[in-house]
Amino acid sequence: AKVEEKLFQNRYLVDAGRPHIKVKAHTTPSASLLAMTTLCPAGCYTQTESGQVEVAADGCLECGTCRIVTRKTGEIEWNYPRGGFGVLYKFG
Numbered sequence: 001a002k003v004e005e006k007l008f009q010n011r012y013l014v015d016a017g018r019p020h021i022k023v024k025a026h027t028t029p030s031a032s033l034l035a036m037t038t039l040c041p042a043g044c045y046t047q048t049e050s051g052q053v054e055v056a057a058d059g060c061l062e063c064g065t066c067r068i069v070t071r072k073t074g075e076i077e078w079n080y081p082r083g084g085f086g087v088l089y090k091f092g
């Protein structure tokens with residue numbers, strides 16, 4: 001099955017008003033941050049018309065890629081979601 005079909009089987013509980021990933025304010029994203037617009041498996045990162053990179057953490061798989069990729073630039077704040085929120089993986 002395509003990855004989108006598999007992802008559809010996971011449920012995602014949004015912790016409203018408490019996003020667990022934030023992109024810090026910036027005028028120009030680093031190459032690492034910009035790369036997240038193609039690297040994030042859940043498509044959470046997008047580039048605005050004015051060039052900044054935004055994250056919409058709904059649907060985040062908590063894979064940690066964005067945290068690793070931007071660990072040297074420090075452009076994002078990343079925390080695991082509070083207990084009970086975030087991705088609920090379905091097994092089997």
Ligand code: SF4
Pocket residue numbers: 021039040041042043044057059060061062063064065066067
């Ligand atoms: Fe995307 Fe993974 Fe970062 Fe979540 S943790 S926003 S799925 S790269």
